[in-house]
Amino acid sequence: MKTSIVGLGQTEFSKNSGRSELKLALEAILGALEDAGLEVNDIDGLVRYTWDNTSEAAIVNALGLPSLSYYGETEFGGVNCCGAVAQASAAIEAGLANCVVFYRALNARSGVRFGRGERVLAEEGDWLVSRQPEPPGDIYSAPFGLLVPGQHHALYAQSYMGHYGLDEERFTDMLGGVAVTQRGYANRNPRALLKDKSLSLDDYRAGRVITHPLRIYDYCLETDGAMAMVIVSQEKARELSGKAVDVLAAGQYIFPGSVPMYLYAEKTYSLAPEGAAQQLFGRAGLSASDIDVAMIYDATSMMVPIALEDFGFIGRGEAADFLSSGGNGPGGPLPVNTHGGLLSEGYFHGLNTIAEGVRQLRGDSHNQVEGAETAFVTLRGASSMVLGRA
């Protein structure tokens, strides 16, 4: 790719924003343009998730934008956080637009909650009824009580435990190593929802089980708020303020049975298809060992061990050793989710995952990795990205 992320804007993370998703989106977009040193009228492209309630037309109308020459949408929400950047980049490289904003606004705690069955079921007399054609909560899985993404993640977790023969204690130390390390990062990040709440490994072990084998601390935070980022060509980025971070490679993937919930994928302990890492790193002209910091979309902590193995940062089955010994922590071989992740910073549906990669390469993370030149971002391999210091 020959594009750069040049501006980030966001609202606060909260449990109750007290304002509409449209207003949240606008605040984030204006913030991102200001951060980039661009005018609002420079926006000529928008990309969004189909799941976002705020349409491109609503943004254009609200801001009185002169016109958009491109707008694009990606399906399946956070699954496509890097796919949306790929789409924006492709539009810029194709000459369809010059300045594309990717935004996401959600009242996902005070409004419709992803962790609740009400999102996919209707109450009809003594029954709850599903009409969903696809997971989560579809007509084939909902009757067994499989309704929300977090329950699917418990299935991946048990599959992983079974495949590698991990006992409960080793498994607990592995995921505890994710949750506790990321909370430590969040404690040093003033933006984080859980900045003031410490978490020890003993606290983690004593955590309430939500869907076995996952505990409450393994789950991301349902959050209200919005985030936006500005994407332009690398050439244009060099004329701007110096906050640019280059998109070295970005892409998305679907294979049979995978997206959105991987219920029918051949493997359920490994979620990226064969070859995903080679393709991504090949496009970036790098290898996994060149990556300085990784941002892994952690809807649950289980996403971290799977992604580390799927992308070759560690060998298959090595995640328990790596994570229980702090390999993802400050000073470790590969710091992961240095904002605290979706587990402890907040949940802007992957945009804050990307944003922390950008901040690391700008050198202004609250948990700065000294000299970070490259960052990796992924959601289960379904969409992935490599960022480089400009």
Next chain:
Amino acid sequence: MTVIRPSDEYLEQPYYRHLAEGTLHLNCCNDCGAAHHPPSPICPKCRSFNTGWKPASGRATLNSFAEARHAVHPMLGPKVPYVITLVDLEEGVRLVSGIPEGMRFDLKVGMPLECKVIRFDEAFALPYFLPVGEGGA
């Protein structure tokens, strides 16, 4: 467990209609013989539209399982904890399934299972999978 059902238009489709009649059938290709799930108008192996339905053997292995202890809907409060399973059928397809209400088993990834169809009413039944010898097919 269940208080959750597909809407009537889906219960009228062959997959659920066969279950309501007491057997698990799989959507199969009449040309190459491959089974697939969820049902589809085309065979994903040979791309033939000539598909139909065949009874499943009921034999499967446990791919994964999870025990829901937190109720994600108020009507599920009396149902937790309940066990959700992923099962790999002998025919090469995966199904989401579960352990019937009131039963408990020591589950292990990779263990052999057999199908037990449980009917809830005239129109609605589900395919559960139990450890072999525990009362399934």
